[in-house]
Amino acid sequence: MLMGSVRNEPAGEPTFEPMIQIDMEIKAFVSAWKHCDYVSTYMARMISQNRSDSVRHSNLFSSAFNELLEVAFRTRHTDGELACRVSRHGATDRIELTIPCVPEERQFYQEAVSHVAGFEARERYLNSVSGDLAPSREVVLLELAVDYNATLSVEEAESDAIKLVVDLPLEGLQH
Amino acid sequence: MSPYDLLPRFKAQYDANNQEFSISGVIRPQAIDELGPSLALLRDAIGRVRGVLYINVRRLTQMNNAAFHAFSRIIIDACRALPDLKFVVITSSVVGWTSRKFGRLSGIEPNITVEEYDSEFYPGQGFLEEGGFVPILRTQTKLTWRHERTILPRHGMSPGIVMADICCGIGDFAVLVQKEFQPSRIVALDHSISSLDYARRVMREFDIRGIEYTYGDASEMLLDEAQFDLVTCRHSLQIFNRPELILKELYRICKPGGRVYITNEKNSHCLGEPRAESIRWTYNEVAKLFAHFEMDVELGPKSRRYLIEAGFEDIRVETFMVTNMDGDPQDFADVIVAWADVYAGDMASRRGDGPEFVARFRQGFQDHIFAALHPKGYAGWPIWVASGRRPQ
Ligand SMILES: C[S@@+](CC[C@H](N)C(=O)[O-])C[C@H]1O[C@@H](n2cnc3c(N)ncnc32)[C@H](O)[C@@H]1O
Numbered sequence: 001m002l003m004g005s006v007r008n009e010p011a012g013e014p015t016f017e018p019m020i021q022i023d024m025e026i027k028a029f030v031s032a033w034k035h036c037d038y039v040s041t042y043m044a045r046m047i048s049q050n051r052s053d054s055v056r057h058s059n060l061f062s063s064a065f066n067e068l069l070e071v072a073f074r075t076r077h078t079d080g081e082l083a084c085r086v087s088r089h090g091a092t093d094r095i096e097l098t099i100p101c102v103p104e105e106r107q108f109y110q111e112a113v114s115h116v117a118g119f120e121a122r123e124r125y126l127n128s129v130s131g132d133l134a135p136s137r138e139v140v141l142l143e144l145a146v147d148y149n150a151t152l153s154v155e156e157a158e159s160d161a162i163k164l165v166v167d168l169p170l171e172g173l174q175h
Numbered sequence: 176m177s178p179y180d181l182l183p184r185f186k187a188q189y190d191a192n193n194q195e196f197s198i199s200g201v202i203r204p205q206a207i208d209e210l211g212p213s214l215a216l217l218r219d220a221i222g223r224v225r226g227v228l229y230i231n232v233r234r235l236t237q238m239n240n241a242a243f244h245a246f247s248r249i250i251i252d253a254c255r256a257l258p259d260l261k262f263v264v265i266t267s268s269v270v271g272w273t274s275r276k277f278g279r280l281s282g283i284e285p286n287i288t289v290e291e292y293d294s295e296f297y298p299g300q301g302f303l304e305e306g307g308f309v310p311i312l313r314t315q316t317k318l319t320w321r322h323e324r325t326i327l328p329r330h331g332m333s334p335g336i337v338m339a340d341i342c343c344g345i346g347d348f349a350v351l352v353q354k355e356f357q358p359s360r361i362v363a364l365d366h367s368i369s370s371l372d373y374a375r376r377v378m379r380e381f382d383i384r385g386i387e388y389t390y391g392d393a394s395e396m397l398l399d400e401a402q403f404d405l406v407t408c409r410h411s412l413q414i415f416n417r418p419e420l421i422l423k424e425l426y427r428i429c430k431p432g433g434r435v436y437i438t439n440e441k442n443s444h445c446l447g448e449p450r451a452e453s454i455r456w457t458y459n460e461v462a463k464l465f466a467h468f469e470m471d472v473e474l475g476p477k478s479r480r481y482l483i484e485a486g487f488e489d490i491r492v493e494t495f496m497v498t499n500m501d502g503d504p505q506d507f508a509d510v511i512v513a514w515a516d517v518y519a520g521d522m523a524s525r526r527g528d529g530p531e532f533v534a535r536f537r538q539g540f541q542d543h544i545f546a547a548l549h550p551k552g553y554a555g556w557p558i559w560v561a562s563g564r565r566p567q
Contacts, residue, residue, distance in 0.1 A: 033205040037237075052375060055362070055389040055397050060271045063237055066203060070239060128244075130251050130283050134207065135240040143240055147275045173271055 016087035016094050019047050023083045026075065026100045036073055039084065040066035047086050047093065051171065060170045064148045065095060068166060071137045072099045080160055091171035097164045098157050106162050112138040113152045113164075116145045149173065185235075187213035189220045194227060196220045199234035202242045210245055217246065221253045221260070228260065232277060233267040233292055234395050247280060254284040262287045269391050309345055309373065311513040315410070316347040318506055319438070319558060322495040324355055330491060330562035331434035335359050336404035339428060341393050341421075342366075342411035346374030349386050357385075358405075362398065364391045394420045398428045405429075409438045412481070416469040422485040429565045435487065436562040441475040447546030447554040454546065457539020461518055467526050475559030487563025499547035499554040507547045507554055515540035 020043060029035050044062035051057035072082055080100030087094045101109070115124060115138060125142040128135060135143070144150040150168050157163040185200030196217055204210055220228060230250065232238075250262055264280065266273040268291050280287045332338075336358045340349045343363035353361060363386055365371055371388050378386060391397055393411070406429045412418040425435045442465070445458040465472040474481075475494070482490050499507040519537045528536070547554035 037201070037203050049387070053371075053389050054387045055364075055391065056269070056271055059236060059397050063272050066237070067240060070203075070241075126279060126283055129247055129279060132248075135244050140240050143276075146279075147272060170271075173275075 014089045016089045016092075018085065018087045019093075021083065021085040023081050026080050026082045027078060029082050030073055030075070030078075033073065036066050036069040040069055043084065043086060047088070057170055060148070060173060061093065061168065064144055064150065064166075064168055064170075067140050067144060068095060068097055068164070071140050071164075072097060074137060075099055075101050076105060077101050077160060092167050092169045095164075095166045095168065097166070098161050099164065100161045102160070108137070109154050109162050109164065112141050113154050116141050116152050122146050144168075185213075187216050189216055191223065193229065194220075194224045195229040195231050197231035197234070198238075198246070199232075199236075201237040202235070203237060203239045204242055207241060207245045210242060214245060214249060217249050221249070221257070224260070226259075226261065228262050230262055230264045232273055233265055233270075235273060236270060236397060238276075243276060250280065250287065251284055254286045258286070260286065264289045265292050266290070267292055267392065267395070269395075269397060309370065311510065311517070312344045313347060314506060314510045314513065316344075316351070318497045318501060318510065318556075319409075320348070320351050321501055322497065322558070323438075323560070324351070326493065326495065326560055327352075327356070327436070329493075330436045330560070331405045331564075332356055332358075332436075337402065338362075338405040338407065339364065339398065339403045341396070341406060341408045341425060343370075343374070343388070345370045346377060346386065346388060348407070348409060349374075350377065350381075350383055353383060353385055359385070361386045362389060362403070363387065364389050364393065364396060364398070366390065366392055394424060396424055396428060400427050401430045403429055404433045405436060406433070407436045409436075410440065412437055412478075413439045413465075413472050413474040414470045418471070418474065418481060419485065422481055426485055426487070426565055431565050431567045434562045434564050435482070436560070437478055437482075438558055438560050439474040439478055440472050440556075440558060442472040444557045445543065445555065446557075447543045448552060449549065450542035450546060453539050453542045455539075457536055457543070460536055460539070461514075464518060464522055464526060468522070475557070478559050478561035482561055482563035485563070486566070488566050489564040490561065491563075492559065492561040494557055494559050497556045497558065499552065504547050504554075507556075508544045510556070511540050511544045511547065511554075 022039060022043065040062045044058040044065060048054040048058035048061060077100040081098070082100065083098040085096045115121065121142050125139060125146045128139040141152060144166065145152065148168055148170065149172070150166050153165045155163040155165060185198065185202040187196070187198045189196050198213065253260060254262065264277045264287065266277050266289060268274070274289065274291050278289045281289050334357045337360045338358045339362045341364050343349055343365045346363055349361050349363040352358065363374065368390060371390055374388050377383070406425045408421065408425055412421055415421055429435050443459045443462045445454065447454045462473050479490055479492050497507070501507070515537055519533055519540065523533050523536060543554055546552040
């Protein structure tokens with residue numbers, strides 16, 4: 001594991017202080033489902049220590065982060081690195097997940113994130129809960145917005161990868 | 176398969192008497208087949224019940240969307256097929272995401288309601304979580320600390336340990352322990368938001384580090400198993416109508432080889448001279464009053480039995496008496512004033528006690544204060560300390 005280095009933010013953007021970063025070969029990551037649970041639980045513990053309620057924060061964070069990792073788990077690209085990085089600005093924790101992906105998936109993420117931002121996000125999510133299909137990757141991302149007040153965006157990463165940026169204002173969700 | 180895979184991380188149960196289906200633990204399956212038996216159990220329960228099926232997710236700590244969808248679909252389908260059947264989902268205020276996630280279901284089917292199980296853990300809750308108790312706890316801890324600071328090392332307290340204080344109240348004990356013994360970490364849990372706010376404010380103002388306050392329910396905590404060298408729970412087992420459930424949780428979070436430390440009272444043994452008779456009468460009545468609200472403030476001497484029955488070994492019990500001679504007798508008197516306020520005030524009136532009873536009841540407290548402040552008087556409040564080791 002390496003601790004992330006400080007990144008220069010464009011002016012106007014709040015500065016997120018890096019807290020922790022884990023990089024893994026995607027091959028190794030997708031070799032066992034339980035990695036999602038391990039990584040989300042471990043990182044949640046590490047970054048929650050100095051939150052006002054570390055135990056509850058860690059539970060919430062792990063819950064949201066695990067969903068993201070499960071999304072990444074479904075990548076169809078079998079090469080490259082999965083990078084998870086968490087940084088913090090005030091009450092918001094930012095997860096940056098760099099996921100290797102094939103070109104169609106890249107487009108999928110872009111569309112999914114635009115749906116999440118749309119005003120009908122909640123409705124789309126509710127429809128999926130009562131629908132037949134197991135939750136798609138898009139639904140999982142919608143749920144983060146609906147239940148955790150997350151905001152999502154995608155950034156271009158290097159070739160064959162996409163960077164998903166998820167801001168989680170979990171401190172505000174607590175009592 | 177690694178041991179991890181073999182470990183059941185969640186449990187689904189159906190209780191026919193209460194028409195309650197409950198799911199607990201961590202449910203993060205990759206494929207829905209892994210949930211086969213649990214889903215079948217839910218379908219089966221739906222087939223058996225009449226009227227209402229309770230879905231209890233209070234002890235569910237994690238559930239991924241795949242699993243949530245699988246369980247929800249069965250419930251939603253049942254609502255459509257059986258319009259007379261109602262579902263009540265019971266979530267916990269402690270697990271932040273459950274109420275939000277399950278709450279969506281009621282927007283989909285009107286026959287599903289979601290209730291956050293929160294207050295009413297035990298009958299006397301109201302008295303203890305509201306602000307009235309704060310001054311009592313504050314002064315009580317000041318008095319008991321004089322004794323406990325020398326007692327604690329005999330029950331597993333030492334520098335550098337990892338400890339938890341469950342039902343920590345306003346956090347005074349945690350702060351005193353932090354200063355005196357410097358454990359490496361203290362997790363302090365309570366179910367009173369106002370007490371925790373107060374505790375956090377104190378921590379900020381005095382720049383205290385190393386204490387993590389957390390909101391939780393002592394009978395089902397989010398804390399992981401086997402992580403503390405010492406788990407303390409002071410003056411609190413006695414307020415639950417089922418103390419054994421709390422002890423089970425204290426045991427669970429304690430490391431094998433670590434200790435659980437509890438303190439409790441036996442209120443009828445409070446004493447004083449002069450005016451011993453009146454004092455004794457009143458404290459006997461205190462015990463009865465608490466019993467009325469299903470709290471056992473006579474628990475102290477029963478600690479040994481409770482610890483044995485919870486599976487602890489190497490049990491140590493000792494008692495100490497807080498008295499008016501410990502320091503400033505006014506401190507002792509202040510505690511009695513606070514007791515009288517709540518016991519002969521709010522609690523007595525909620526029980527429906529008449530003015531005559533209340534007058535005599537108050538008199539005993541007055542006499543106890545009199546004994547405490549009298550230059551030749553003696554006033555005492557006995558406490559039972561007990562601890563047990565979790566077997567290796
Ligand atoms: C008599 S006080 C003792 C407080 C503290 N240990 C002390 O000695 O000052 C009992 C405490 O238990 C807390 N409590 C009540 N029910 C609880 C529950 N279900 N889970 C956690 N704490 C609870 C109350 O909020 C209160 O602070």
